[in-house]
Amino acid sequence: MTLQWSVVWDNWPALLHGVLLTIALTFTTMAIAVPGGILLALMRLSPIRPLNLFATCFVELFRNLPIILVVYWAFYVLPVLTGLSLSAFATGLAALCFNVSAYNSETFRAGIASIRAGQTEAGLALGMSRSTAFRTIVLPQAWRRVLPVLASTWVSLFKDTSLVSVIAVGELAYTALQIRSQTFRVLEMLTAMAAIYWLLGYPQAKLVDWIHRRMGVLE
Amino acid sequence: MTAVPPRPVIQYEGVVKTFGTFTALRGVSLEVNHGEVVCLIGPSGSGKSTLLRCTNGLEPIDSGRVLFDGVALPAQPKALYRVRQRMGMVFQSFELFPHKTALDNVAIGPITVLGMPRTQARERAMALLDKVGLADKAGSLPAKLSGGQQQRVAIARALAMQPEVMLFDEPTSALDPETIGEVLNVMKRLADEGMTMVVVTHEMNFARRVADRVVVFEKGQVVESGPPEQIFDAPKTTRTRDFLGHLGWQG
Numbered sequence: 001m002t003l004q005w006s007v008v009w010d011n012w013p014a015l016l017h018g019v020l021l022t023i024a025l026t027f028t029t030m031a032i033a034v035p036g037g038i039l040l041a042l043m044r045l046s047p048i049r050p051l052n053l054f055a056t057c058f059v060e061l062f063r064n065l066p067i068i069l070v071v072y073w074a075f076y077v078l079p080v081l082t083g084l085s086l087s088a089f090a091t092g093l094a095a096l097c098f099n100v101s102a103y104n105s106e107t108f109r110a111g112i113a114s115i116r117a118g119q120t121e122a123g124l125a126l127g128m129s130r131s132t133a134f135r136t137i138v139l140p141q142a143w144r145r146v147l148p149v150l151a152s153t154w155v156s157l158f159k160d161t162s163l164v165s166v167i168a169v170g171e172l173a174y175t176a177l178q179i180r181s182q183t184f185r186v187l188e189m190l191t192a193m194a195a196i197y198w199l200l201g202y203p204q205a206k207l208v209d210w211i212h213r214r215m216g217v218l219e
Numbered sequence: 220m221t222a223v224p225p226r227p228v229i230q231y232e233g234v235v236k237t238f239g240t241f242t243a244l245r246g247v248s249l250e251v252n253h254g255e256v257v258c259l260i261g262p263s264g265s266g267k268s269t270l271l272r273c274t275n276g277l278e279p280i281d282s283g284r285v286l287f288d289g290v291a292l293p294a295q296p297k298a299l300y301r302v303r304q305r306m307g308m309v310f311q312s313f314e315l316f317p318h319k320t321a322l323d324n325v326a327i328g329p330i331t332v333l334g335m336p337r338t339q340a341r342e343r344a345m346a347l348l349d350k351v352g353l354a355d356k357a358g359s360l361p362a363k364l365s366g367g368q369q370q371r372v373a374i375a376r377a378l379a380m381q382p383e384v385m386l387f388d389e390p391t392s393a394l395d396p397e398t399i400g401e402v403l404n405v406m407k408r409l410a411d412e413g414m415t416m417v418v419v420t421h422e423m424n425f426a427r428r429v430a431d432r433v434v435v436f437e438k439g440q441v442v443e444s445g446p447p448e449q450i451f452d453a454p455k456t457t458r459t460r461d462f463l464g465h466l467g468w469q470g
Contacts, residue, residue: 118310118312118314119314119316121277121310121314122308122310122314122315122316124277124300124303125275125277125303125306125307125308125310125377126303126304126327126328126331126332126376126377126380127300127301127303127304127305127328127332127380128300128328128331128332129296129297129300130296132331132332136327136331137316140318141316141317141318144318
């Protein structure tokens, strides 16, 4: 068996496009799933029963389903349910957002609950409203505490974006697998794919370690 | 202390507070006059901290009334927020905001609640830190300060709202013995300036020296109330005498 690495170089524009789409998916998902997670966490901590119930169902549903299933579900069911014809990218994005928002919600809920009630009371005693006390006192502290967890979620998400390849979103996994089936250079393309994911993922994992060390010493 | 006739600032009328099956306050009635320093003493769990927390509505009461400046504490949240702006509170565990410097801890009230411009709020904060002797710690995070220093910052934070009344909830109970004095000195100075103060404390010497009136609590009720000379030298009830006796108070 002879290896033909040229297949990787010859297709670099397509691979680069795939990489950019993977990064775009990761960023966009997090940009939506962080506020989404905070919102869900607040709903779960809320005494208003319907809000609480909705958020609990949402979180428990999407946290306990395989992402790939949610991706398929979003692809086949979402258009019927909403009547919208979403692009493959938007569909994949929605599926990832459902999953990651559910995870982030639990992360934020734990972070918010870890800030003792006295902190809110100190804000209230100054005359702050509950929402101001939450925004200026509780959330910034909770944020620092959950940042390492969010960073780990980020790294998982970066790899999990590959799952949307099953609905033909042209991110890195899909692109590499396409080239593989067109050229039959299986070993080369899978190796290249692994190398690219690893090279992009490793610095992120190191960044997470660094955040863990930085944030660990507070208070 | 003042020649003007006493004007009640805080009035408690038959305040009842329960936590589940436990009754923390069994109908407490009390008045705090303008410029007065009232110390609440008594055994742990006697309700004195609960009464303090009912004063600014951190704990809702079950029956009775708490009046501030002649007006009952409002139930409507926004109105309650406005009343709280006029009362400063100092907590046993300081509750400084750990993610903000000493200066920003003091400035945060005027900035977020009063909408004061940052530079002006920081100026006011700096003056107050200077007043509590911590101007050199303005840039320090609370974790870098001693307990006594943290509590002095917390006092400055409450003063930044220019409150009409200061509520102290066992302000020295969490402190190392060597830093208690510096906090009590700041409180003494505040009292001398004429600040109306309600102080829950176990510091009997402070109560004796600084209080205009001492109120003894037991089991959610006021056992005795009077000037410190009466409470400490000639208590009228055996329960006051017993409580002080347990503390080893010799008079």
